[in-house]
Amino acid sequence: MSAMLDSFDDISKSAPEPIYRQIKQLIEQRITSGDWVAGQKLPSENDLVAALDVSRMTINRALRELTQAGLINRVHGLGSFVAERPRHASLIELQDIALEIEQGGGRHRSRVLSQESVYAGRTVTELMQVADDVPLYRLRAVHYQDELPLQLESRYVNPQAMPDFIHQDFTRTTATAYLLGQFKPDEMEHRVRATLPDQQTRELLEMKAGEPCLQLTRRTWKHDQVVTYVTLTYPGERYELGARYATDEYQLR
């Protein structure tokens, strides 16, 4: 067991980041890097106390929160273990479409339809909670899975929050990937509905006549400011949203 701990970078007390959070990150990194694999037993709390020279309560808090986050499982009297599959695979997780396609074994390609600064209409400025004389960045792109269109992305971005957004090359990286790298959202809002596509959408997604779309709209906040408002449209025949997860305490109201 001690070998697992040899190379722990020491945590820094008296740091801007609280200790329990440093420990969480340490362990999370071990897991996501594949260093510790699913099912593997973690060092016990006392091991960690000795290795990191902090109080057990601090270790306990870190591990407890990692449990809530679904990264590890703990069994009273036995130990802590790396979770088999991270749960909370939310319906509405912020998943990069490129990753999603590639994880499914497909090949992803983006086609940028337009990337510009526009004066949007009242509907959009209200949704983004900005004055209606503020120009907004707009990106429209189609995402292909193996040359078959899977998603139409229509995105507005608040230039005050993301001034460099418009200068990115979105044939090389996706907007989601770029934005995820830039900030961590404070709050999100999702809506999902079934609609019939207008003709342009139908053609862009190469859909048959009469086929419905699954449409997901999302607003994302940072510092009480709407950073981006995006509408993702999927062909109903070729896509579904899914999630499976363990329930935690406040799932039900």
Next chain:
Amino acid sequence: MSAMLDSFDDISKSAPEPIYRQIKQLIEQRITSGDWVAGQKLPSENDLVAALDVSRMTINRALRELTQAGLINRVHGLGSFVAERPRHASLIELQDIALEIEQGGGRHRSRVLSQESVYAGRTVTELMQVADDVPLYRLRAVHYQDELPLQLESRYVNPQAMPDFIHQDFTRTTATAYLLGQFKPDEMEHRVRATLPDQQTRELLEMKAGEPCLQLTRRTWKHDQVVTYVTLTYPGERYELGARYATDEYQLR
């Protein structure tokens, strides 16, 4: 401030339920009962320490977890406040359709189409992870909002897990409400898709020709056993799924 605490039922130390959880329930009840309203300031940790005669760390844990659950907000140096809207209003929350309609100011009515024990096909028995010679309970019902159909429910229930399901009167209570009262799911799986309704569905939901449906299927586990498998079909024009919530740390992968 002390008046808020007068009628606190004492928490019982040395109880089956840990103290911090008793405190959570106490506060949650105050909030859900409307006793403490949104925006209202909660008693400070020290107030609660005095009122309940427990350590501040215990209070702190309770309040911290309530924050994670989205029921309250805490501001460093200021205090704790009842959250404006409970977050985690998940897209996929187990919400009783009757409650949802009534909270929106509508009137709910159920029409039970059938309620029977059936031998289901392979598709269903596989999804429910039972042998295909096991009879399953099946319920089909339409839920109306102010006399307009809003949801078609087609549900299978494992009789081994819920033997009394078939004897309920589902004109008086909904299946969701009944099942929620019977058990707390360990795990859930959801899928959402956009489809065109078959003719029967279209007629039951009184939809125009060509109008798409939003279809949510859910499987629910308890003790590694599928308890219920349900397909909820909504008219695309009359319904959308929505959620807004604060992001917690491990939202993104």
Next chain:
DNA sequence: AGCCTATACTTGTATATACAAGTATGGTAC
């Protein structure tokens, strides 16, 4: 009036300590 400061109160974090309770294991008695 306007500005600054001391103060009180709040939550956030960290520690040391203690006991409870669940799990596995090894050994002992039969």
Next chain:
DNA sequence: GTACCATACTTGTATATACAAGTATAGGCT
């Protein structure tokens, strides 16, 4: 061999204490 028990190790919870740091306010100074 089997049943039982003691033991060691694990996580779960509760406490008292301490200090840090954010917020608001009252009061005094200019």
